[in-house]
Amino acid sequence: MKYDLLRNIIKDTERIIFGEEIDKKYLTDGLNLDYGEADVLVFVENGEEISNIIKFANENLIPITPRGAGTCLTGATIPNKKGIVLDLSKMNNILELDEENFNITVEPGVLLQDVQVYVEERGLFYPPDPGEKASTIGGNISTNAGGMRAVKYGVTRDYVRELEIVTGNGETITVGSKTIKNSSGLDLKDLVVGSEGTLGIITKATLKLIPKPKNTVNILISFEKLEDAIKSVSKIIKLNANPTAIEFMERNIVENSEKYLNLKLPSNIGNAYLILTFDGEEKEIILNYTNAKEAAINSGALDFKVLNENEAIDTWKIRGALAxxxxxxxxxxxxxxxxxxxxxxxxxxxxxxxxxxxxxxxxxxxxxxxxxxxxxxxxxxxxxxxxxxxxxxxxxxxxxxxxxxxxxxxxxxxIGLSKKEFFKNVTGEKELRYMKGLKAVFDKNNILNEGKVYC
Amino acid sequence: MKYDLLRNIIKDTERIIFGEEIDKKYLTDGLNLDYGEADVLVFVENGEEISNIIKFANENLIPITPRGAGTCLTGATIPNKKGIVLDLSKMNNILELDEENFNITVEPGVLLQDVQVYVEERGLFYPPDPGEKASTIGGNISTNAGGMRAVKYGVTRDYVRELEIVTGNGETITVGSKTIKNSSGLDLKDLVVGSEGTLGIITKATLKLIPKPKNTVNILISFEKLEDAIKSVSKIIKLNANPTAIEFMERNIVENSEKYLNLKLPSNIGNAYLILTFDGEEKEIILNYTNAKEAAINSGALDFKVLNENEAIDTWKIRGALAxxxxxxxxxxxxxxxxxxxxxxxxxxxxxxxxxxxxxxxxxxxxxxxxxxxxxxxxxxxxxxxxxxxxxxxxxxxxxxxxxxxxxxxxxxxIGLSKKEFFKNVTGEKELRYMKGLKAVFDKNNILNEGKVYC
Known part of the structure; x- marks a missing residue:
């Protein structure tokens, strides 16, 4: 059987599961709506195994679907072409913390929440904050995950310094650098970030950290209608108020969440809300939200409420449960x-x-x-x-x-699988052709996540 | 003669200059140390001309060396393979300011200083600040130029949202987007940023702006030795003091600059200096530099001087003239x-x-x-x-x-031409091979800046 040789790569029999024996959860994504089929599921433990599996897959033209925690919402982790599901969740070690250079190096299967806790215990901070904290860093990098704190701090891309990857051709390369600046050759690192496993498998990632902000303050602003809320956002940004997060939600949606959680939003005025977060030094925060208040009031805000700790927790719980x-x-x-x-x-x-x-x-x-x-x-x-x-x-x-x-x-x-058609529809034919051309450089036999995103 | 057909592309005879008629300054870079040779120099005025010239060059296998203001320091603008020098300095229009989305769209030949002045007059700010203000935006993007304000604000890459380019194959494509977030397909934009004209010619760039900081304060810190100065930097960053710039220089080098300018640094204590800049709200600045002061004193600073306006101007003049x-x-x-x-x-x-x-x-x-x-x-x-x-x-x-x-x-x-050997020496064989593979997708006949950077 064509998969027998995999046993030479993964000696530990518990880490190779065939056909019918594969738990269905490894054939879907975070929505559990659609399922693919796979011939074999492999739990890898290191880059060498990954490289050998990819070489094996190239020799036998077997498709590979990589996955981390499987929390994605686009079908990117659904094995749409059978073949091998490559699970990276066991590669979950924190390898090195370099406090002097504000870098941390981790394996791809480490969970976002574990990185956040680890660095915050040490007075440091990893700013990207996607809603799903039980997602893996490898997955976050592969989708260029954003999240709540992007307004002030940017997205995952901005915190990836260096990656070790095994390309679709089975070669291990290092992209990016541990330095802050880099004008040395083509930027392969950013090509890999957001590539959704179509170019290579991340085996190691060095992430940028910042010092942990001393304080955080949350604010709930109420408006008569959403339009006013959105209008105030540009003004808040223009006043340099520097919020960490600016989230919007409407009353009718909030009510579902309130019932579901048996909680009440600390404001029942108005029909639309902004939640603002500020972090930093206490004085700086007060200065910033005073500016934001002015902008909000000028845009017709009905109420501007600085939340105490419990109110902030409830508000974010309600925001978190909207979906x-x-x-x-x-x-x-x-x-x-x-x-x-x-x-x-x-x-x-x-x-x-x-x-x-x-x-x-x-x-x-x-x-x-x-x-x-x-x-x-x-x-x-x-x-x-x-x-x-x-x-x-x-x-x-x-x-x-x-x-x-x-x-x-x-x-x-x-984009994954579920948005591929829409993406192809709104993206130029030439731009798509260049993306496919780049994939051919990294993955000449179309082994990795073929048929997804732009492929 | 093989260049005759160029006349069909560029009707304006003043914009095509042949052989011996070419001013030597178009054959070198900002150092004026090394010179190349060119058959023809063309001043282009729009993307269509560029696309037609590149198609012509592909048909006749003629090398192209693109250039903006020619201020680069690495020989990237030196025509090392003869052929065409493509000068973009006449494409210097500001096309659109979108104040609501904090975007500005410009042609590649606009000078950095012109963008800075234009947006600052309108209460906005373009943070990248390379030393050479008479460089073009196209050149800044092509080298991923950094500069003084990178500590707080990042480098050119972080402020490029969308680019229109003509690839080495002569095709016009749009990369990146005008949105803030983007997880839609491969990141072609960051591949182009820093590619030093080896993949395509930038014909239009949308840059990210931020609100203009209200105040700026400069500080000069004196140390007995450079080591102490450098040590204090990590501490200053760790204290979240958020400086815009942290520059170091030593007394013996400062003295050249003092003599040359007939100015005196506002401190004659010690042998090593840090210049710190802070920007933002006045209270926030004071808070931040008070933190920085503590860190500096703990690292053995001899003096910590908040500079008045004239002192700040002199200090930056001296720093600017060190080279x-x-x-x-x-x-x-x-x-x-x-x-x-x-x-x-x-x-x-x-x-x-x-x-x-x-x-x-x-x-x-x-x-x-x-x-x-x-x-x-x-x-x-x-x-x-x-x-x-x-x-x-x-x-x-x-x-x-x-x-x-x-x-x-x-x-x-x-990297350009002058650091190519060093770069190739310290970059892995595989990584270089992938870079060349990517170039082949954008520039199948190796027309653009061939023989530079990684080629």
Missing amino acids: SSVMEFNEQLPIDIVVPINKTSEFVEFTNKSGDKHDLQVIYFGHAGDGNTHVSIIRNGMEKVNWKKKSYDLAYELYIKSHELNGLPSGEHG | SSVMEFNEQLPIDIVVPINKTSEFVEFTNKSGDKHDLQVIYFGHAGDGNTHVSIIRNGMEKVNWKKKSYDLAYELYIKSHELNGLPSGEHG
Whole structure:
């Protein structure tokens, strides 16, 4: 049998699982909506094993689907071409903390939450903060994950200094550097960040850290309507108030979350809210949120509430559960379109009308500071095939609209399998051809995650 | 004659100059040390002309050397293979300012200083601040130029949102996006940034702006020795003091500059100095520099001087003239090695000893906040061939040393022609092969800047 030789690479029999024996959870993503098929699931422990497996796969033209914690929302971890599922979750060691240079080196299977805790215990800080804390660093890098703190600190890309990868050709290369500046040759590192496992498998990552901010203050601002809330965002940014996060949500969506958690938002005024976070020195924070208050009031804010610790916890719990409160009894199609920040209102309004037109329940909330809106199209008991068809049609309209607004199909989740068609539709034929050309350099036999993103 | 068809592309005869008629300044870089040869110099005015010239060059296998203001220090603008010199300096229009999304779109030949003035007059700020303000934005992007403000704000790469380029194959493509976040397909944009004209010619660039900081304060800190100054840098960063710039320089080098400018540094205590800049709200600045002061004093600072406006101007003039004060009557080989910040002292000490060993005058100063040290090996009246040989040998030692320290040959100038050998020496064979593979996708006939950087 063609997979027998894998036993020479992975001696430990418990780490190779064949066909029917594979737990279904390794054939899907974080949505558990669609499942692929695989011939074999391999739990790898080091870069050498990965390189040998990729060489084996090249010799036998076997597709490989890499995965970390499998929390992705786009089908990127679904084995769509059978072959090998390569699980990196056992490569979860923190290898080195370099406090003097503010670098940490980890294996790809380390969870985001473990890195965050590890560095914060030592007075340091890893700013990227995607919603799913049980995702792996390898996955975060592969999707260029964003999250709440992107307004002030940027996204995962901005915190990746150096990567060791095994390319689709089976070669181990190092990209990027441990230095802060780098003008030395082509930037292979940023090509790998966000490439969703189509170019290579990350085997080691050096991440940039910063000193841990001393204090954090959260603020809840209420508005009569979402448009006013969004308008105030540009003003807040222009005043240099430097918030860490600016999230928006609407009352009708908040209510689902309140019921689900049996909690109350610390404000029941108005129909739209902004949650702002500030971090840094106490005096600096007060200065900044005083500026933000002025901007918010000028945009028609009804209330500006500096939250105490418990109120802040409740507010973020409610924000965190906006999607899951609806998911509990429902399936959803998650969309994470990004548009220029001043187009957010227009996009949200369009989403609202489109949901009505297609008679589908749609909830939306998101990162107002960077134009990244999360839209969930809810199944709501609808017959599955019908829901899939209808939600696809609605999603298609949203992707076209975002493209008209100079937006993109994904701000932080990636394209994976489920958005591939939309992505190809709004991306130029030439640009797609260059992406495929680059893949051929890294993965000449199309072994890695073939058929996803741009492939 | 094979260039005749160029007349069909560029109708304006004044914009095509042949052979002997070409002013020598278009055959060199900012150092005016080495000169290449060109068959024709073309001043282009738009992307269509560029695309047609590149297609013509592909049909006739003619090398192209692109250039902006020609201020580069690595020979990247020297036509090393004859053929066409493509000058972009006439494409110098500011195309669009989008204040709501903090974006500005410019042509590649716009000067950095013109962008800075334009946006600052409108309450906005373009943070990258390379020393050479008369460089073009296209050149800044092509070298991923760094500069003084990188400690707080990052480098050019961090402020490039979207680029329109004509690839070496003559195709016009758009890379990156006008949005803040982007997880949509391969990151072609960052591959182009820092590629030194080897992949494509930038025809349009959308840059990220931020609100203009309200205040700026400069500080001069004196130390007995450089080692203490460098040690204090990590502490200042760890205290979250958030300086915009941290520059280091030594007394013996400062003295050249003082004489040259007939100015005095506002401190004559000690042998090593840090210049710190802070920007933002007044209270925030005071808070931050009070933290920095504590860190500096703990590292043995002899003096910590908050500079008034005139003192700040003089200090930055002296810092700015460190290289040119020696260049006036001398040629120099400039090096901009970058090492992890905690290796800066070790690298500088090694540089010092190497200069003595090779009996060459070496001056160094640099960006202490990011480990980027500028070393100038000075000709000092030495016979040219001998100086070239000796300075090459010394540079070679410095590049090897920086590689041992996990550093890189260039932090901000790029590799160009003059550092190509060193770069190839310290870069893995496989990594170089991947870079060349990527070039082949963008420039199948090796038309653009062939023989430079990694080619």
